[in-house]
Amino acid sequence: MENPEQPENMNLERCVEELKIIKEELAIENKEKIKRAAELVIANIELAFQNAEKAKRAAELMLANKELIFQNEEKGKRAAELIIANIELAYQSQEKAKRAAELIIANKEHSFESEQKEKCATELRIANTELAYQNKEKEKRAAELNIVNKELEQFAFIASHDLQQPLRTVSNYLRLLEEKYLSQLDEDARKYINSTNNAIKRMNLLINSLLIFSQLGNNRKLANVDLKIVLEEVIADHEILIKNSGALIEMSAMPALNIYETEMRQLFQNLITNAIKFQKVETQPKISISAEQKKDKWQFAVKDNGIGIEAIHYEKIFDIFQRLNSKAEYEGSGIGLANCKKIVQLHKGDIWLESKPKEGSTFYFTIPNLAVSATN
Numbered sequence: 001m002e003n004p005e006q007p008e009n010m011n012l013e014r015c016v017e018e019l020k021i022i023k024e025e026l027a028i029e030n031k032e033k034i035k036r037a038a039e040l041v042i043a044n045i046e047l048a049f050q051n052a053e054k055a056k057r058a059a060e061l062m063l064a065n066k067e068l069i070f071q072n073e074e075k076g077k078r079a080a081e082l083i084i085a086n087i088e089l090a091y092q093s094q095e096k097a098k099r100a101a102e103l104i105i106a107n108k109e110h111s112f113e114s115e116q117k118e119k120c121a122t123e124l125r126i127a128n129t130e131l132a133y134q135n136k137e138k139e140k141r142a143a144e145l146n147i148v149n150k151e152l153e154q155f156a157f158i159a160s161h162d163l164q165q166p167l168r169t170v171s172n173y174l175r176l177l178e179e180k181y182l183s184q185l186d187e188d189a190r191k192y193i194n195s196t197n198n199a200i201k202r203m204n205l206l207i208n209s210l211l212i213f214s215q216l217g218n219n220r221k222l223a224n225v226d227l228k229i230v231l232e233e234v235i236a237d238h239e240i241l242i243k244n245s246g247a248l249i250e251m252s253a254m255p256a257l258n259i260y261e262t263e264m265r266q267l268f269q270n271l272i273t274n275a276i277k278f279q280k281v282e283t284q285p286k287i288s289i290s291a292e293q294k295k296d297k298w299q300f301a302v303k304d305n306g307i308g309i310e311a312i313h314y315e316k317i318f319d320i321f322q323r324l325n326s327k328a329e330y331e332g333s334g335i336g337l338a339n340c341k342k343i344v345q346l347h348k349g350d351i352w353l354e355s356k357p358k359e360g361s362t363f364y365f366t367i368p369n370l371a372v373s374a375t376n
């Protein structure tokens with residue numbers, strides 16, 4: 001509220017004074033504000049710089065994080081790889097241990113086998129020495145047997161040859177007796193003469209068989225011969241016997257071989273005629289002849305459906321004069337199979353049989369490949 005006693009000038013002065021103060025204060029305030037503003041600008045710049053730094057740092061951190069994540073991932077991958085590698089290593093170690101164990105066993109086996117081989121080799125050496133000794137003994141025995149055989153052949157030849165003469169004398173005198181004195185002889189005497197005649201015939205047959213046996217292979221000559229032709233000729237030679245017996249003969253393919261033809265013909269002839277002869281009553285003889293190649297030899301078989309042979313006689317029937325049946329039942333001298341054996345042996349082969357009584361027999365023999373020049 002204005003004081004009425006104060007003059008107007010004084011009021012003005014005071015106002016001016018006050019305004020001046022206010023102006024000064026304002027100026028100070030402005031200055032302060034400008035200073036503040038300047039400080040704010042600086043602070044803002046600083047803040048902006050700091051923000052930019054923070055952003056840079058954040059970007060760097062992001063990069064560093066990415067890098068870290070990548071490294072972590074790599075580490076994870078590497079760890080997984082390491083786990084796999086470890087598993088693989090553990091497996092390989094196991095395998096190695098297994099292999100080592102197997103090797104130990106194999107080594108043991110090997111050393112055992114080596115020992116066994118060594119033992120076998122020693123045994124083989126002993127067996128070989130034994131074999132060599134046995135072979136030498138066999139060769140010696142074969143040479144001795146050869147000499148004995150030759151002597152026996154000579155004896156058989158001389159004996160049979162010399163036996164023929166007295167037999168002829170007996171036969172001649174018997175004929176004279178018959179011619180001159182038949183009318184004076186009674187029934188019994190005629191029977192005796194008849195029996196003597198039969199015995200002379202049989203003796204003659206045996207002597208001749210023995211002669212053939214002893215001479216067998218003496219003039220042999222090895223040649224390449226077609227056995228089919230040989231067999232066809234043997235069958236043709238026995239046409240009447242085959243016809244009369246009603247025999248059925250079949251034959252497989254036959255080879256051409258280096259053989260002693262005359263002897264081989266006789267071998268087939270003996271086996272075929274025996275197959276026809278030793279037949280069961282009222283049975284059609286069925287004979288099959290076959291040949292089969294076996295490595296370095298041929299195996300032949302003559303099979304029949306005849307009376308058969310007991311196993312205990314398999315060896316004996318190849319001996320000279322050995323017969324299983326009476327001459328009344330089946331004719332023969334008992335020398336046929338001995339001839340067969342001798343012929344097969346001349347060819348360096350083997351002969352044997354398989355048979356079933358009352359069912360039939362199969363005679364087998366082998367003929368090796370013989371070189372013509374070496375054996376002639």
Ligand code: ADP
Pocket residue numbers: 270274275278304306307308309317322323324325331332333334335336337338361
């Ligand atoms: P042979 O025929 O002259 O009697 P072998 O030496 O040929 O003489 O035969 C000896 C014996 O072997 C014969 O008497 C006979 O008993 C027996 N034999 C031979 N071949 C046969 C055969 N195919 N079947 C049955 N027995 C046989």
